Amino acid sequence: MIHAENFSLKHTIDGGQPLAFYADMEFEKVFEGLGYVTERGKIDVSYSKRNNIIEFGFTGDYSSKSASEDIVKRLGIDHDMKSVYSNINTDGFMAKAISGCYGMRVTKSSPWEATLCFLISQFNNIKRIRHIMLRMIEKFGEEREGSRLFPSSGALASADLADIRKCGTGFRDKYIKSVAAEFENNFDAERLYRLKYEVAKDKLMELDGIGDKVADCILLFGYGKFESFPIDVWIKRVIEKEYFKGKKKSIRQIHEFSIEKWGRYRGYAQQYIYEFGRRNKV
């Protein structure tokens, strides 16, 4: 049992965060729940809005303690939302986004999980990303106690391109295999935790298929670096509309704007802009 203040499971897993790409989701009126797989096992979560309590079950390589820690970390339960909100609540639009998505957390997958998800995300849409991810888990995830684990980088590094493609990846198949091989060999994913945001981003962008946007997504959702500000078509559209009277701005200009406006919490600002903007078709 986990206590969660100022938390909304629904808002947290409603949108385009990696957890929503590969979780089973079920919503009830009072209880909200989801199940997700990791590279270690499977965790089921139910959340009661009434008393702010998360209850959970687990299989695979988890104990009650490690499962609980995993949930807190992945769902951002320990984020200081009062501090986050006071840092990003800079204007009327952001105030509306915060109140519209109140309790939403930036989730934290593993570096590899985020990397695979966002390689697949490029030039794609959320519904299709989700289908592809579920097929990847079914095809390449190791079986454990009746469910399949999140596919390892090793499994994809040694997979046939054609088998990867059968999951519906399209042209992204070669990026997936290539980056998986890098994670298995030269690329030290753990080291990026200790690198500054800018340096870590450059390292990620050396990999094939990882550009400015995907690198920012990996750093935000895979490493928890809140200085990342991923700019996709939605963010660009909403920022131009809400902050530049509809005038077109370059990716570089929007990055500079986000740094001035939201500082080191801009990753959180981005998630609220994204989810609120998308839900309300801003």
Place this chain on the structure above:
DNA sequence: ACCCAGGCGGGCG
């Protein structure tokens, strides 16, 4: 039929 989707790599000026 047409358009779009949590973009990237490569080529060109």
Place this chain on the structure above:
DNA sequence: CGCCCGCATGGG
């Protein structure tokens, strides 16, 4: 640097 193009696939 900025701009333009092709790229797989499926839903609206």
